[in-house]
Amino acid sequence: MVGQGDGVPPGPRVESWTEGLRRNAIAFISLFVALSGFAYNTWRNETTEAHRNVREASFRVLEEIGELQQVVDQRYYAGRRSDVNRITGWGKAALVRDMGMLVSPATSKQTARLFSTWQTQLDRMDAGEANAEREISAAISAVREQVLRDLDALQ
Numbered sequence: 445m446v447g448q449g450d451g452v453p454p455g456p457r458v459e460s461w462t463e464g465l466r467r468n469a470i471a472f473i474s475l476f477v478a479l480s481g482f483a484y485n486t487w488r489n490e491t492t493e494a495h496r497n498v499r500e501a502s503f504r505v506l507e508e509i510g511e512l513q514q515v516v517d518q519r520y521y522a523g524r525r526s527d528v529n530r531i532t533g534w535g536k537a538a539l540v541r542d543m544g545m546l547v548s549p550a551t552s553k554q555t556a557r558l559f560s561t562w563q564t565q566l567d568r569m570d571a572g573e574a575n576a577e578r579e580i581s582a583a584i585s586a587v588r589e590q591v592l593r594d595l596d597a598l599q
Contacts, residue, residue: 495598502591505540508540511536515532516569516580516581540558541558550590554587561579562583
């Protein structure tokens, strides 16, 4: 038997897993807090950026549909059916459709519906048909309401 006085140094003490955990508890807790904080901060930054993009696209859609409504009113009520006015309307309808997908799937549907309504009703509206003007204006209103709901949903 090897005794303490035999000149053989004792071997390294084998530490149990729980003893190691207990000894390094502060380090593990600090690491967990740091990683959790980093993950939360990353998630929060991504959410903030997504909301910022939705807001910016929403405001742009609201601005463009306001201007499109003015084009509709000028063409229908004021009789300004110039090619420039028509081209402006097409440009706004297309931009609204394209920006809608940046807001939400529901807004994308409404903006696609607005574009389709514009496409099918423009000539009828220019011919003086009141139903065509009402359909285009109703589609514009539906987009406005949906965008406002999407903005309201951002918290």
